[in-house]
């Protein structure tokens with residue numbers, strides 16, 4: 345009995361002490377909507393469960409934010425999270441705060457100082473030099489690879505014509521985008537047997553699942569606790585499988601560059617008919633490494649893994665949603681087919697640079713899908729000082745969560761038909777220019793995505809090659825979703841392929 349009373353007293357004191365520590369933050373956000381807080385865990389009880397539960401939670405608080413037109417507050421233990429979806433607020437936060445909160449440390453065990461997880465000081469040092477690898481002119485140079493990969497996908501889909509519905513993402517897209525990113529960003533052309541293997545992909549996915557389940561369980565947040573769990577062992581195993589691949593890519597590329605240097609010939613990996621096609625992301629880092637010795641071997645490998653994560657999973661998810669939406673909106677699909685016919689006629693030629701700006705309806709479909717189905721549903725930033733937003737002041741120490749799901753579904757931003765899938769809205773010049781700043785799917789501000797142009801160009805190329813050949817059918821209007829870092833479908837996501845000529 346005595347021990348129980350003592351324990352009760354200690355817990356009460358601890359609780360009071362924690363309340364005192366967070367008193368300023370609590371008073372600054374007290375006017376914002378929130379849920380009932382439990383001692384010690386705050387609102388963490390809302391997250392217990394799976395990714396579907398996390399998605400329902402996001403939908404629920406989005407509705408409240410829409411009604412109140414205010415950010416929403418969540419307490420995870422003693423950490424205050426301010427969820428916001430207003431694009432102006434989002435820009436304010438993203439331009440002022442460079443640091444990412446401790447959740448990103450769960451991924452830092454793997455991605456270390458790679459661009460996505462790096463602390464602000466390291467990110468600032470690298471970002472401009474790295475971003476060159478995905479600039480407009482570079483992306484134009486990637487077009488032959490985008491075309492080749494899109495054609496390969498189109499040919500693979502032939503076996504699905506008039507067959508049972510299937511999961512496009514799992515069966516094909518994940519591998520198509522993995523191969524594409526390896527060829528364009530890492531200069532690694534021979535990837536079918538080394539990287540694009542089931543083992544690699546399972547390990548890659550395993551890491552993402554483990555990071556997400558850790559994030560949902562507050563008791564696994566302290567590093568010393570997590571290291572004692574079987575989850576950590578599995579995490580280390582998966583990371584080692586993935587890192588063996590980045591290690592092999594790095595060693596191979598270094599050897600090629602060394603050999604070229606020794607033989608005093610220019611390196612030909614990315615050349616075609618003697619002309620330099622493009623300098624890859626990996627080559628840029630390796631060249632920087634000659635003069636910048638802050639780039640360690642470990643850091644370079646972390647950048648390889650980062651670019652595979654950032655560039656592969658996101659585009660595959662986005663393309664999957666596009667096909668699913670086309671499948672349940674035959675009128676939209678027909679309009680896209682018509683646009684492709686107008687530009688390409690009966691020709692099966694590759695997509696050229698000049699075609700990209702003419703694919704206006706195709707672009708509208710891409711943006712409309714990204715608005716309603718953001719592959720990354722939101723990002724986090726750590727407030728290192730107070731900052732004033734439209735309806736509150738974010739207190740120093742709080743974590744801001746920019747909800748792309750919330751902004752994409754807001755009637756205050758997109759109008760009363762915000763929840764409808766209507767690519768036509770992007771053809772209105774007013775909406776298109778407003779949308780350019782209000783569509784947050786690629787994030788906003790200083791640490792926004794550097795691969796937007798890459799992603800949109802690849803998506804257009806894939807769509808042209810597939811839609812001119814096949815018709816797609818889905819029941820995605822009944823799709824159910826979950827969050828496991830990415831926004832993923834759990835049902836209603838199977839696709840059927842039909843031949844346009846009606847002949848298999």
Ligand code: HEM
Nearest residue numbers: 459460654655658659662720723786787791793794795799
């Ligand atoms: C539809 C496709 C894509 C979506 C929706 C997307 C979305 C995002 C988002 C939301 C962020 C911010 C992450 C954060 O703050 O935590 C981000 C960052 C990033 N993305 Fe993308 N991305 C896509 C494609 C790509 C591609 C194709 C690449 C590269 C080839 C890429 C490279 C990066 C990198 C390197 C960062 C980190 C930027 C930084 O911190 O400076 N992304 N992306």
